[in-house]
Amino acid sequence: MxxxxxxxxxxxxxxxxxxxxxxLPSEYLAGSINVNAAVVRKEISNLRNHGFIQSKEGKGGGSMLAKPASEILLSDIYQAVRQAAILGRNNAPNPACPVGKQINAHLEDLYSEAEANLIRSLSKKTLADFARQFS
Amino acid sequence: MxxxxxxxxxxxxxxxxxxxxxxLPSEYLAGSINVNAAVVRKEISNLRNHGFIQSKEGKGGGSMLAKPASEILLSDIYQAVRQAAILGRNNAPNPACPVGKQINAHLEDLYSEAEANLIRSLSKKTLADFARQFS
DNA sequence: TTGTACTGTAATAAATAATATTACAGTTAT
DNA sequence: ATAACTGTAATATTATTTATTACAGTACAA
Incomplete structure (x- = not known):
């Protein structure tokens, strides 16, 4: 991340x-975020697959929320963009070493637990809570 | 991360x-982890700066813990290797947009809060707790 | 007092990952 | 038809991470 x-x-x-x-068209969103519109469209595609957004093609098209902001948890968003464990990747340790042989299993346990805590804490806020701060 | x-x-x-x-010499540690010894020495240097490890140069040298494993919290280790916010970096958004102008401040708040929760959860385990699983 | 086994550190290279750019076929409104 | 969009892929660029190499410095031990 x-x-x-x-x-x-x-x-x-x-x-x-x-x-x-x-x-809202992707060019407009890209203008506010200051990234390339293709990047925005790619992320929109991901968020749409997760059911947060719906889009319309063609002239006058763009994207809008597919459900109320109060029903989208920040933890849902985190999980939609999550790519790797929160505490990082693992090595490929030496299986001939007693520690090396087992460490990844123990790291995985630790990572899942830490990540579960993170998700729990993010689940206490919704997109509406976050967005409210801007008005 | x-x-x-x-x-x-x-x-x-x-x-x-x-x-x-x-x-324990860095070559030995590197052999178990399966990374280059120079990488291990660099990380040792960092961990030493944080007071977890002491090293001895020269023949027969190497590294050992500078304090009991029961006094090293996993959150301390996390903080020693931490490089970036847990939820990622920020964009450089368009300051002409009302949302763009404010979003980084709100993201920072969210990141610090999430990170504080992570640290709190990692602080419940010590290195001794983690290492005990291997015996 | 010399050889051996280490550390500490830096410079460079290589690998990997993230982002930007470009392009264009497909869709819809007018 | 034309214009304004989306969706998606291919490629290029940039950034980050890791590996490699090198070597001066330190300490032990014969």
Whole structure:
């Protein structure tokens, strides 16, 4: 997660939540976020697959929220853009070493637990809570 | 944190905690972890700066824990290798947009809160707790 | 006092990952 | 038809991470 995806996704969703009746084009969203429109469209595609957004093609098209901002948890957004374990990747340790042989299993346990805690804490806020701060 | 540093650091410290009286050379540690010895020495240097490890140069030298494993919290290790916010980086959004102008401040708040929760959860386990699983 | 086995550190290279750019076929409104 | 969009893929660029190499410095031990 040393990347821009969470910030980008949340930015997109915040903008959409402010005009929930409007179809906003990707160029407009990209202009506010200051990234390339193709990047925005790719993230929108992901968020759409997760059911947060619906889009319309063609002239006058764009994207809007597919459900109320109050029903989208920040943990849902996190999980939609999640790519790797929160505490990082593992090595490929030496299986001939007693520690090396077992460490990845124990690291995985630790990572899942830490991530479950993170998700629990993010699930306490909705997109609506986050977006409300901007009005 | 989409990297190997947390896993590497915890692996080093686990090995050291198993032979708390011995000076273990970086080549040996690197062999168990299966990374380059220079990488191990660099991480050791960082962990030493944080007071977890002491090293001895020269023949017969190596590293050992500088304090009991029961006094090293997993959150301390996390903080020693931490490089970026847990939820990722921010964009450089358009300041002409009302959302773009404010979003980074709100993201920072969210990141700090999430990170504080993570640290709290990691602080409940010590290196000794983690290493105990291997015996 | 010399050889051996280490550390500490830096410079560079290589590999991997993330992002930007470009392009264009397909869709819809007018 | 034309214009304004989306969806998606291919490629290029940039950034980040890791590996490699090198070597001066330190300490032990014969």
């Amino acid at each position: 040393n990347n821009l995806r969470f910030a980008t996704a949340l930015h997109i969703l915040t903008l959409l939540s402010q005009q929930p009746e409007e179809l | 989409n990297n190997l540093r947390f896993a590497t650091a915890l692996h080093i410290l686990t090995l050291l905690s198993q032979q708390p009286e011995e000076l």
